[in-house]
Amino acid sequence: MKNDIHSIGLDVGTSRVRCVIGEAAEDGRMNIVGIGNCDSKGLRRGIVTGAEAAAEAIRKAVTEAERVSGLEVKSVTVNLSGEHFRGENKSGVVAVAGAGREIAHDDVDRALESASAVQLPAGWEVFDRLPQEFIIDGQDGITEPIGMSGSRLEALVHIVTGPSAGRQNLEKAVRRAGLSVETMVLEPVAAAESSLTDDDREYGCALVNIGSEITSLMIFGRGAVQHTAVFPFGGLHFTKDIAVGLRVSMQEAAKIKHRYGCVASFLMDDDERSQTMEIVPVGRSETRGLSKEILCDIMQPRAIELLQHIAREVAGTRAQIPSGVVLTGGGAIPRGMVEIAEQVFDSPSRTGFPERQYIGGLTDGIEGPDWTVACGLALSSMRSQLREMNNGDRSTSGRMAAWFENFREKFR
Numbered sequence: 001m002k003n004d005i006h007s008i009g010l011d012v013g014t015s016r017v018r019c020v021i022g023e024a025a026e027d028g029r030m031n032i033v034g035i036g037n038c039d040s041k042g043l044r045r046g047i048v049t050g051a052e053a054a055a056e057a058i059r060k061a062v063t064e065a066e067r068v069s070g071l072e073v074k075s076v077t078v079n080l081s082g083e084h085f086r087g088e089n090k091s092g093v094v095a096v097a098g099a100g101r102e103i104a105h106d107d108v109d110r111a112l113e114s115a116s117a118v119q120l121p122a123g124w125e126v127f128d129r130l131p132q133e134f135i136i137d138g139q140d141g142i143t144e145p146i147g148m149s150g151s152r153l154e155a156l157v158h159i160v161t162g163p164s165a166g167r168q169n170l171e172k173a174v175r176r177a178g179l180s181v182e183t184m185v186l187e188p189v190a191a192a193e194s195s196l197t198d199d200d201r202e203y204g205c206a207l208v209n210i211g212s213e214i215t216s217l218m219i220f221g222r223g224a225v226q227h228t229a230v231f232p233f234g235g236l237h238f239t240k241d242i243a244v245g246l247r248v249s250m251q252e253a254a255k256i257k258h259r260y261g262c263v264a265s266f267l268m269d270d271d272e273r274s275q276t277m278e279i280v281p282v283g284r285s286e287t288r289g290l291s292k293e294i295l296c297d298i299m300q301p302r303a304i305e306l307l308q309h310i311a312r313e314v315a316g317t318r319a320q321i322p323s324g325v326v327l328t329g330g331g332a333i334p335r336g337m338v339e340i341a342e343q344v345f346d347s348p349s350r351t352g353f354p355e356r357q358y359i360g361g362l363t364d365g366i367e368g369p370d371w372t373v374a375c376g377l378a379l380s381s382m383r384s385q386l387r388e389m390n391n392g393d394r395s396t397s398g399r400m401a402a403w404f405e406n407f408r409e410k411f412r
């Protein structure tokens with residue numbers, strides 16, 4: 001039965017479009033049965049600016065995944081991104097209405113509604129409402145209030161808002177590619193879905209998804225999202241620095257970065273520092289030798305600057321992150337990123353990748369941090385389909401999870 005469930009994650013990024021087709025496995029994991037990816041077009045800073053060009057790239061990536069899996073894709077779970085996201089924590093209080101003061105779905109609904117009543121700038125909308133916890137008559141930390149007794153119910157919710165146009169244009173591009181949108185999931189929520197463990201979410205961590213032109217930060221703690229921020233920079237800034245610093249084309253700079261990129265000089269020994277790489281300067285056809293140390297001298301200050309910016313944001317929230325910093329996205333790939341993050345954040349840091357405890361099957365080539373979003377989107381779709389399927393004989397926690405999922409989907 002379970003492997004009748006197929007989920008399709010489509011990560012429409014500024015530099016790459018990635019598609020993952022997953023199948024629910026008996027052991028609770030998701031078996032990857034199809035993957036496809038190609039260069040992206042028609043996006044700037046995570047937002048669709050040319051729907052036809054974006055649709056073409058989407059079609060290409062999806063067709064490749066279809067060919068690998070032998071399945072036909074009709075609807076997809078897609079990432080919602082952009083530099084103008086804003087997250088804020090809100091609370092809403094209601095008096096418990098029912099007989100015997102037993103908290104019912106309706107009370108929780110009203111409390112969440114009241115917490116979500118925010119003033120939005122013109123053209124903005126609520127992208128997601130992520131429940132954090134409930135407080136019943138002063139008792140905090142409650143995650144499953146339904147069925148509990150009390151007279152005053154307070155809901156704490158993390159609300160993410162942003163401009164409607166970004167979501168609408170992404171939806172148009174997906175439709176032009178001949179597909180429908182099953183759900184949209186915020187990019188860092190998707191990255192977290194595949195790369196974080198329950199302990200990371202519970203004890204607290206900062207997920208930093210470094211894309212091409214966008215970096216998003218999501219802080220988790222007490223099992224929920226506590227803070228969201230987006231920054232208008234990413235891996236492309238390193239490529240530009242290399243192009244300017246070494247006088248090479250952007251394509252050549254990207255190639256050099258992917259092949260030799262290192263952002264922490266202390267990881268290189270003397271031998272490596274003096275090793276040369278062959279580069280092709282702009283307007284020339286013959287190559288020139290350049291030491292790897294020079295490349296690192298260009299990349300390291302940018303890595304420090306970028307991560308310091310994010311670390312300042314984290315420090316400003318006073319959040320505790322004992323589980324440390326988790327770097328995802330293609331921008332997390334260059335050697336030394338984790339080591340620099342460790343120093344800048346003064347916290348344990350690691351690269352986040354699609355966790356083997358969540359995925360299996362055709363994982364070759366998608367083990368890196370750049371696939372966390374696509375895998376997370378497919379996982380999120382699979383988990384919500386499984387919840388729906390289990391709707392009959394559910395435990396209280398299953399019911400609550402399904403209910404929250406439905407609640408969130410209502411507003412998408």
Ligand SMILES: Nc1ncnc2c1ncn2[C@@H]1O[C@H](COP(=O)(O)OP(=O)(O)OP(=O)(O)O)[C@@H](O)[C@H]1O
Binds near residue numbers: 214
């Ligand atoms: N092997 C590699 N070494 C270094 N950098 C890499 C490597 N592979 C990819 N990158 C960089 O990762 C960045 C792209 O990351 P990713 O694919 O996560 O972005 P995206 O999702 O397309 O963009 P965004 O999230 O900003 O919309 C690019 O700057 C790319 O150069």
Ligand SMILES: [Mg+2]
Binds near residue numbers: 012014187211212373
């Ligand atoms: Mg991305």
